[in-house]
Amino acid sequence: MQTEFFIDGRWVAPVAGATLPVINPATEAIFHRIPAATATDADAAVRSARAAFDHGPWPRMTGAARAAVLRAIAQGIRDRLPDLARLEVLDNGKPLPEAEWDIGDAAGCFDFYAGLAAELDGEVETVTLPDARFTAKVVREPAGVAVAIIPWNYPLLMAAWKVAPALAAGCTMVLKPSEHTSLTALELGKIVQAAGLPPGVLNIVTGLGAEVGQALVDHPGVDKIAFTGSVPTGARLMAAAARDVKTISLELGGKSPFVIFADSDIEKAVEWIMFGIFWNQGQVCSATSRVLVERGLYAPLLERLVAEAEKITIGNGLEPGTLLGPLVNEGQYRKVLGFIERAVAAGATLATGGKAAHDRGYFVAPTILTDVALEAEAWVEEIFGPVVCIRPFDTEEEAIRLANETRFGLAAAVMSGDDARSERVAAAFRAGIVWINCSQPTFTEAPWGGYKQSGIGRELGRWGLDNYLETKQITRLVSDQPWGWYLKG
DSSP states (O other), rough: OOSEEEEETTOOOOTOOOOOEETTTTTTTTEEEEEEEOOOHHHHHHHHHHHHHHHSSSSGHHHHHHHHHHHHHHHHHHHHHHHHHHHHHHOOOHHHHHHHHHHHHHHHHHHHHHHHHHTTTOOOOEEOSSSSTTEEEEEEEEEOOOEEOOOSSHHHHHHHHHHHHHHHHTOOOEOOOOOTSSSHHHHHHHHHHHHHHOOTTEOOOOOOOEEEIIHHHHHTOOOOEESSHHHHHHHHHHHHHHTTTOOEEEEEEOOOEEOOOTTSSSSHHHHHHHHHHGGGGOOTTOOOOOEEEEHHHHHHHHHHOOOTTOOOSSSTTSSOOOOOOOSSSSSHHHHHHHHHHHHHHOOEEEEEEOSSSSSSSSOOOOOOEOOOOTTTHHHOOOSSSSEEEEEESHHHHHHHHHHHOEEEEEEEEEEEEEHHHHHHHHHOOOOOOOEESSSSSOOOTSSSOOOETTEEBBBSHHHHHHHTTEEEEEEEEEEOOOOOOOOOO
């Protein structure tokens, strides 16, 4: 495990020598320390990325050459999948099968963007002009130096979502992982080093957001900011970026609805409700945390959901059979329990869960709340834990209205045996991601992002590559006739 930053292709100690503890959320034990960056360290990382972009080979290489390095990074991740997954469990708490899935997805992300990098070679769009004396073409070029600030819920995967398209585009980057889960991001430094990535193309610094994160965002050498996290932090970063008119993309929070009609299969509905809120301990920005069930199905579905939620095996993510691990840290643990306590105090009914699951570690039992008022905090705010609010509805129109009554618009889901109704409801949702008859499956090839306060821009797919490209028009005079505006000849 690394104890230094990755800057300019080398491992560098923090200037101030400060460190932060790394705590296993399942045991509450400190098992490592990561370096804590200052503004001076941030400046060194940006200067390295700036030099690599302005003078280094990476932006000037062919897309095919960059693709070869990206594929080597993907293979490097796969070669280390077991130990990276175990590190993710120790750092984040998620069950090992989930971590293995995430690490595999991260490798796949680099492979996918390798393919898109190769396609950039020779990509030119001809524009038809109304004046035959001129021709015009459009090319796309790397945006420059990018800063990526990522959250703690999917540590290496969120890094891949930003690093892979940025490198594919020809950008250079500074990656700042969450101070709560930095271990696999630092290991990525070793992997890109072995893959032959030129020095300075990817720099990795760890530490507190208020110190190193803010310094990176404010740095005049940065062209592009990509952030995934909370709405308040995203709003602050957007305001900071506005001062220098930096390009910014934001993937923020959600309070996603799941509308289930009475003609749905109850077993499938329960399975997808649980996957939609208990996967990754509910620490998922797109988690379908507001479930709306047509009244005729509501009572039997609730009974079945409670019974199955109570069967979930809770424990250390490294223990076989664990399906729900601890929350990431003590702060998140207390925040989630506080949401539940206030919801019950405000009149909600606790159908199951609502308490710590073990004497040690940041475990919260799967929690189902009913009778939650529409204006209540638990229904309106993102809890980011294994807590689902469920309520009945009577008509399709009511379900759509309740689903859309939120300041968020990241994701939404609908389940019905009537395909026409599912498509109709999906079209009515004000959300950037919509699932029909499922919840949460995510594919690198498809765009990811939200409406309203859930963010700006899209990640993944070709849309994710567009985040890191600038568009340039090149117009040429092809006529031999004099322009004759000033010089009349």
